[in-house]
Amino acid sequence: MEMFKVHSVEDARKKLISQFEGYNLKTVDINISNAAGRILAEDVFAGIDVPHFRRSTVDGYAVIAKDTFGASESLPVFLEVVGEVQMGTSADYTISPDKAVYVPTGGMLPEGADSVVMIEYTEKLDEDNIAIYKPTAPKENIIDIGDDIKKGEKVLKKGTKLRPQDIGVLSSVGVNRVKVFSMPTFAIISTGDEIVEPDKEVKPGQIRDINTYTLAAMADSIGGIVTKKVVVKDQFDTLKNVLEDVLKDTDFIVISGGSSVGTKDITGKVINSLGEPGVFVHGVSIKPGKPTILAKVRDKAVFGLPGQPASAMIVFKVFVEYFIKYLLGIENEEESFIEAEMAVNIHSAQGKETYQMVTLEKKEKDYIAHPVYGKSGMITLMSKAKGYVRIDTDEEGVNKGEKVRVYLF
Amino acid sequence: MEMFKVHSVEDARKKLISQFEGYNLKTVDINISNAAGRILAEDVFAGIDVPHFRRSTVDGYAVIAKDTFGASESLPVFLEVVGEVQMGTSADYTISPDKAVYVPTGGMLPEGADSVVMIEYTEKLDEDNIAIYKPTAPKENIIDIGDDIKKGEKVLKKGTKLRPQDIGVLSSVGVNRVKVFSMPTFAIISTGDEIVEPDKEVKPGQIRDINTYTLAAMADSIGGIVTKKVVVKDQFDTLKNVLEDVLKDTDFIVISGGSSVGTKDITGKVINSLGEPGVFVHGVSIKPGKPTILAKVRDKAVFGLPGQPASAMIVFKVFVEYFIKYLLGIENEEESFIEAEMAVNIHSAQGKETYQMVTLEKKEKDYIAHPVYGKSGMITLMSKAKGYVRIDTDEEGVNKGEKVRVYLF
Numbered sequence: 001m002e003m004f005k006v007h008s009v010e011d012a013r014k015k016l017i018s019q020f021e022g023y024n025l026k027t028v029d030i031n032i033s034n035a036a037g038r039i040l041a042e043d044v045f046a047g048i049d050v051p052h053f054r055r056s057t058v059d060g061y062a063v064i065a066k067d068t069f070g071a072s073e074s075l076p077v078f079l080e081v082v083g084e085v086q087m088g089t090s091a092d093y094t095i096s097p098d099k100a101v102y103v104p105t106g107g108m109l110p111e112g113a114d115s116v117v118m119i120e121y122t123e124k125l126d127e128d129n130i131a132i133y134k135p136t137a138p139k140e141n142i143i144d145i146g147d148d149i150k151k152g153e154k155v156l157k158k159g160t161k162l163r164p165q166d167i168g169v170l171s172s173v174g175v176n177r178v179k180v181f182s183m184p185t186f187a188i189i190s191t192g193d194e195i196v197e198p199d200k201e202v203k204p205g206q207i208r209d210i211n212t213y214t215l216a217a218m219a220d221s222i223g224g225i226v227t228k229k230v231v232v233k234d235q236f237d238t239l240k241n242v243l244e245d246v247l248k249d250t251d252f253i254v255i256s257g258g259s260s261v262g263t264k265d266i267t268g269k270v271i272n273s274l275g276e277p278g279v280f281v282h283g284v285s286i287k288p289g290k291p292t293i294l295a296k297v298r299d300k301a302v303f304g305l306p307g308q309p310a311s312a313m314i315v316f317k318v319f320v321e322y323f324i325k326y327l328l329g330i331e332n333e334e335e336s337f338i339e340a341e342m343a344v345n346i347h348s349a350q351g352k353e354t355y356q357m358v359t360l361e362k363k364e365k366d367y368i369a370h371p372v373y374g375k376s377g378m379i380t381l382m383s384k385a386k387g388y389v390r391i392d393t394d395e396e397g398v399n400k401g402e403k404v405r406v407y408l409f
Numbered sequence: 410m411e412m413f414k415v416h417s418v419e420d421a422r423k424k425l426i427s428q429f430e431g432y433n434l435k436t437v438d439i440n441i442s443n444a445a446g447r448i449l450a451e452d453v454f455a456g457i458d459v460p461h462f463r464r465s466t467v468d469g470y471a472v473i474a475k476d477t478f479g480a481s482e483s484l485p486v487f488l489e490v491v492g493e494v495q496m497g498t499s500a501d502y503t504i505s506p507d508k509a510v511y512v513p514t515g516g517m518l519p520e521g522a523d524s525v526v527m528i529e530y531t532e533k534l535d536e537d538n539i540a541i542y543k544p545t546a547p548k549e550n551i552i553d554i555g556d557d558i559k560k561g562e563k564v565l566k567k568g569t570k571l572r573p574q575d576i577g578v579l580s581s582v583g584v585n586r587v588k589v590f591s592m593p594t595f596a597i598i599s600t601g602d603e604i605v606e607p608d609k610e611v612k613p614g615q616i617r618d619i620n621t622y623t624l625a626a627m628a629d630s631i632g633g634i635v636t637k638k639v640v641v642k643d644q645f646d647t648l649k650n651v652l653e654d655v656l657k658d659t660d661f662i663v664i665s666g667g668s669s670v671g672t673k674d675i676t677g678k679v680i681n682s683l684g685e686p687g688v689f690v691h692g693v694s695i696k697p698g699k700p701t702i703l704a705k706v707r708d709k710a711v712f713g714l715p716g717q718p719a720s721a722m723i724v725f726k727v728f729v730e731y732f733i734k735y736l737l738g739i740e741n742e743e744e745s746f747i748e749a750e751m752a753v754n755i756h757s758a759q760g761k762e763t764y765q766m767v768t769l770e771k772k773e774k775d776y777i778a779h780p781v782y783g784k785s786g787m788i789t790l791m792s793k794a795k796g797y798v799r800i801d802t803d804e805e806g807v808n809k810g811e812k813v814r815v816y817l818f
Contacts, residue, residue: 217572
């Protein structure tokens with residue numbers, strides 16, 4: 001245990017990961033109709049070819065391509081039409097030289113055909129005969145067996161966050177149930193003698209609870225289920241009882257407030273009273289968010305966040321969200337951002353990874369980022385912001401006019 | 410009705426909006442704990458100041474700033490400590506000249522005090538006396554009444570998509586129920602004689618249903634509730650019966666397949682058989698997605714999407730998602746993207762707004778976009794893509810090395 005030694009964000013993350021090496025999230029089998037946004041807990045392989053028959057990509061005539069070679073407006077090729085394929089049915093014809101069969105878009109190609117002439121380049125002469133005015137090449141206008149997905153192919157990787165099109169892929173290969181990670185459960189605890197519920201009257205000296213609401217919404221936004229949300233007084237025994245209670249049946253515990261060295265700092269003490277290893281990071285070089293606690297209690301991760309709403313939210317993002325994504329092994333999610341030009345010079349806090357809240361102004365197709373200023377503890381620091389700019393520890397700040405990446409928040 | 414006249418995306422959107430002028434979405438009152446991601450249906454005003462008392466932003470001594478002027482390391486100012494404010498309680502002291510009261514971070518300032526000296530710049534001499542080594546200015550280290558939010562201030566606008574910090578703002582002003590737009594209900598219908606459910610066996614000529622799954626997941630991702638999901642044969646009466654049924658109790662109807670002129674094109678005919686105005690756009694200059702239908706039946710919006718999965722998804726995004734966001738009047742959502750460099754030249758379809766699917770390759774901090782190619786109808790066109798690049802109607806394409814915005818999809 002290294003109390004009071006401030007860690008870099010990178011070091012703190014490494015410690016977090018090494019403490020929970022081998023930690024496994026639970027999994028659950030669900031129907032693909034409910035699987036959008038969930039994370040695959042296993043690779044998925046195709047049990048069939050898609051398509052599993054040769055399909056036409058146009059409305060036209062299935063032919064042997066060679067029969068059409070040399071066809072032109074002035075010198076058409078004449079073929080005999082021996083049938084018409086119906087959508088959704090097997091093409092029970094065999095094409096022999098100089099024969100053609102009508103096939104709609106998506107319809108099955110008859111045996112023997114190797115190409116489809118678009119209907120636009122044909123003319124119906126009578127019930128049984130057509131003229132073809134343009135040659136077609138073998139494999140033209142068809143999707144061959146397995147062209148989309150090959151039987152045995154790995155179609156989706158473990159760790160994929162399922163998007164609508166991924167659900168479509170599962171359906172196309174006939175997979176209608178998948179194993180995904182269970183939604184992790186969260187207990188959100190706010191400590192503070194001054195905090196009251198939003199439906200209660202506030203007396204002088206008291207403020208309404210903000211953190212349990214913002215943090216629960218953040219847990220929800222990363223696919224978590226908040227099973228307990230509670231405000232407790234800054235008292236050792238009270239917090240200890242609540243913590244012992246939620247440790248029984250929640251996966252992750254997030255405590256905000258009470259972690260600032262200098263105040264009563266009971267969070268760290270309570271955690272350490274519950275057994276080894278307890279607190280393994282106390283203090284991170286991040287702004288806002290310095291008095292952050294990372295701990296392991298009874299094999300569960302406990303996060304101690306600062307009490308200031310803005311700090312608590314940033315630390316949630318930097319550690320809790322990061323850790324959950326790490327455990328889920330999310331493979332396919334890029335962090336998107338808006339590229340903007342900084343309106344003024346901004347300075348970073350020396351030696352700290354700095355998160356500067358900004359608003360965005362749109363100028364035609366471009367964006368200008370303006371910093372949001374305010375005093376520590378203001379919730380409007382966050383609500384007035386569109387996102388944040390991250391300034392690395394070794395950077396001094398951002399100059400006016402410089403391009404920055406604004407991560408929406 | 411203007412059948413077969415192809416509209417630009419912009420024109421089609423304008424027609425859609427003008428057809429539904431005055432359309433109102435239902436609203437519902439919900440608890441703020443369940444409101445994250447929902448859209449506010451009314452402005453919210455603060456009924457109180459936040460904070461509603463003067464708070465200290467540091468641990469220190471509340472003083473009259475003037476008393477500390479001139480204090481230094483070599484010549485401290487001495488003050489008498491007349492009390493200590495407890496968190497969450499009223500500061501029942503009055504500060505007179507040369508007096509100080511201890512206040513913790515977030516604690517209430519006593520009457521008479523106008524500043525707080527940080528504890529770091531003080532020394533406790535005995536139980537009742539401190540030395541102050543640094544002057545403090547009036548209003549230093551305090552948050553005044555209403556500094557964060559002023560009573561009567563509009564804190565959140567109608568049309569705000571509630572983020573975690575917005576929920577925090579609501580809580581801070583004591584609002585624990587809000588009026589939000591009801592989640593719009595959707596019926597998702599796929600037509601096609603060849604389509605079977607994913608849990609059924611596929612025979613030659615048949616394919617598994619993809620569109621109802623991808624489109625239902627897309628409706629879900631924009632906050633919709635899919636109340637009906639159905640695959641129907643490409644038959645006039647069957648589709649008409651289903652449509653009449655879902656028109657009774659769904660807000661929006663999305664039909665995929667059957668809208669391509671040249672195939673049986675029953676979607677448009679069925680819609681028009683149900684009354685005026687029926688189809689008001691049939692055909693949009695967009696790639697993929699040309700055979701798009703926009704219609705109004707019994708005061709409800711009906712969208713006819715192409716049957717190809719990629720086209721159906723793009724048209725859903727360009728029209729259905731656009732329209733829902735328009736109706737909700739979402740104020741605060743920026744479309745985020747990843748700026749990337751195009752790996753090769755890509756060409757747009759002449760006179761069409763073109764959506765080119767791309768994958769992303771990360772090179773240090775930068776991204777390279779590679780087009781995803783494939784035949785029309787392949788679901789892997791979408792599942793292999795990270796996002797798309799939009800090429801406007803008047804642009805010819807994108808050159809290799811050019812910067813593009815990749816919208817994640």
